[in-house]
Amino acid sequence: MKHLKSIFLIFVQIIYYVKNSSASFNLYLSPQEMQRHLGLQAELYYVQDNRINEYALNFTLLLPPKLNTLYFTWKNTDSQELPYSISVETSNRAAIPYPKLNISSSGSVPTSTQTFAVSVPCTETIDAEVLISININVTFPGNNVTKLHLSRRKTCINENLKPYASKNSLTFADSSSVFYIAVCCAVLLILVLGVLITIYYVTDKKNKVAKSSGTGPGTTTTTFLATLPRNSVNISSYASFRRMPSYSLLDERSKDLQERITDLTVQRCRIRLSSIILEGTFGRIYQGSYTNEEGNEDTVIIKTVADHASQIQISLLLQEGMAMYSLNHKNILSILRVSIEDHTAPFLLYPFNNYKNLKIFLQKCKVSSEGVHHTLTTQEVVHMALQIIKAMQYLHKRHLLHKDLAARNCVIDDSLNIQVADNALSRDLFPSDYHCLGDNENRPVKWLALESLLHKTFTPSSDVWSFGVLLWELTTLAQQPYIEIDPFEMAAYLKDGYRLAQPINCPDELFAVMAYCWAMSPEERPTFTQLHVFLQEFFAQLTKYV
Incomplete structure (x- = not known):
């Protein structure tokens, strides 16, 4: 009889525990917050009807540098009270000193859908990768505590050391300043255009005289590059020289570009084409070989164009092919050599592995x-x-x-x-x-x-x-x-x-x-x-x- 009474008491306790542990709650990111974070119109549940999404909790979200406030939505879906406590910690107090909550650090989970915010602005005085930890403890009936750990990672940038200035960073005192500056720029532009037109006219006249007399450098040099497209900017032109005809390049990195290109230039007789790797309407990529200064033969990739390619196409090949010259990194394919000779298409050589x-x-x-x-x-x-x-x-x-x-x-x-x-x-x-x-x-x-x-x-x-x-x-x-x-x-x-x-x-x-x-x-x-x-x-x- 005593055994039956003990079993009955245990059974009653189990029923009481089940009944009183039926309280549940939801914690999730709203569609608006998901749009801010990931650009997606969807909800992300961390807890849904007491089912914990471990996958979501273990995922550390990256925060854009300018995103300073995090929003979370939650609700107690049962009438029983659910006490909670929240704490927010950062791995670098100098970058993000004191995260702030817009709710009390302890209390009860609301029984209606509510959103709370965590403010995590950067001080913008140092560069740092900061880990933000949001710890939420929810106590269920029977002192059953559920611990939730949400992680965010944010990069704080020292605004005083930004390498790239914003277009809108310049401000002027008033509209009159803008007007006078615009007038000065317009006058300066007109003067520059006038000088360039004069130089062009004089140079063109000299070239015509040289061609009519059959003398001058213009009679022995082939120019491969025609006028570049209108979108081309910062074009530098160099005079023709024996090993390489005149060309234009979109590159601002070096004043001694001509000397560098001269160093890259090799004789065509050192290059041998083997097989075509890729072929387009006018473009060709070959596998071939190049005999270096020590007499050793290296396998190379060779970019060139067909005989029917226009001068603009040849110009673009040289411009874009030289965009990564002199770079030294194991994950960058940098140009190795250049071969440009009269009456032939240019060869751009790259290492082949x-x-x-x-x-x-x-x-x-x-x-x-x-x-x-x-x-x-x-x-x-x-x-x-x-x-x-x-x-x-x-x-x-x-x-x-x-x-x-x-x-x-x-x-x-x-x-x-x-x-x-x-x-x-x-x-x-x-x-x-x-x-x-x-x-x-x-x-x-x-x-x-x-x-x-x-x-x-x-x-x-x-x-x-x-x-x-x-x-x-x-x-x-x-x-x-x-x-x-x-x-x-x-x-x-x-x-x-x-x-x-x-x-x-x-x-x-x-x-x-x-x-x-x-x-x-x-x-x-x-x-x-x-x-x-x-x-x-x-x-x-x-x-x-x-």
């Missing part, structure tokens, strides 16, 4: 089972992305912009080592990736940031946008982005908030990175340093399970 074009490599990865070139894992995709990030960090450290970052402008070897290359000949070899929007200029419309599309403005943030599309290419094995969108409608499509969809089998972590890269405002996009930190952590998590 069994490299293949990344876009073509990715496309081969998705063919039929008997023809599969390589099956990529998530770990390999992240590793490839990290290599591209390192290359872009190096470029931006040198205050250089790529402006055409895409899979077609990268190369990869058999060990999945990647190098970022220039975009020479890309318009011809991958014509479906470029579109003309009525301005007589082929541009990679579907890889460009919104401000680059609308205003032709290029910054490190616009390179970050293009990297997001490149990451999408890696996860989709080089599918065509926005394939259903007309190029003329791209700007309106992006302004309306539409973006590329999450690829099949793409981890949420990778898609979150893409979404950050496609933030509407350039200031809200992460830097390549932030991207490297996040993807390095994600890569480390992946390797734990291998």
Whole structure:
């Protein structure tokens, strides 16, 4: 009888515990907050009817530098009171000293849907990567405490040391100042144009006299480069010399550019073409060999054009091919040598380590089972992305912009080592990736940031946008982005908030990175340093399970 009584008491206690532990609550990010964080119209639940989303809790969200307030929505879905306590900590008090809550640090979870805020502004006095930890403890009936740990990572920037000044950073005292400055600039521009026209007229007259007399340097030198397109800026022209005809280059990095090019120039007899790797309407990429100064033969990639190529096409080959000369980084394919001789197309030589074009490599990865070139894992995709990030960090450290970052402008070897290359000949070899929007200029419309599309403005943030599309290419094995969108409608499509969809089998972590890269405002996009930190952590998590 005593045993039955004890069992009955235990049964009553169990019923009481179950009844009194039925209280539940929800904690989530609203669609508006998800739009601010990831550009997605969806809710993200951390707790839903007492079911804890461990995956979401373990995911550290990257915060744009200008995002200073976090919003969380919660609700007690039962009538029983649920006490809570909240604390917020940062890993660097000098960067983010005192996070603030707009609710009490302890109390009861509200029984109606409410939103609370966590303020995490940077002091903007130091550069730092700050980990923000939000700890929430909820006590259920029976003293059952549920502990939730939410992580955010934010990069704080020292505004006094910004390497790239904003276009809007200059201010003037009043409208009269603007008027006088504009008048002065207009007068100066007229004077400069007058001088240039005079010089052109005198030079042209001299050339005509020289040609009519059959003497002068103009009779023995072939000029390969015609007038550049109207969008070309900062063009430097150099006189002809024996080993290399006159040319023009878009490069601001060196005053002794002519001497550097002279150092790169080699005789055509040292170069031997072997086989064509890629071929377009006028562009050719060969595998060949080059005999160096020591007499050794090196295998090289050779970019050139066909005999029927126009002088403008030859000009663009030289401009774009020289964009990355003198750079020294293991993840950048820099030009090795140049060969330019009279009456022949120029040769641009690059080192060859069994490299293949990344876009073509990715496309081969998705063919039929008997023809599969390589099956990529998530770990390999992240590793490839990290290599591209390192290359872009190096470029931006040198205050250089790529402006055409895409899979077609990268190369990869058999060990999945990647190098970022220039975009020479890309318009011809991958014509479906470029579109003309009525301005007589082929541009990679579907890889460009919104401000680059609308205003032709290029910054490190616009390179970050293009990297997001490149990451999408890696996860989709080089599918065509926005394939259903007309190029003329791209700007309106992006302004309306539409973006590329999450690829099949793409981890949420990778898609979150893409979404950050496609933030509407350039200031809200992460830097390549932030991207490297996040993807390095994600890569480390992946390797734990291998």
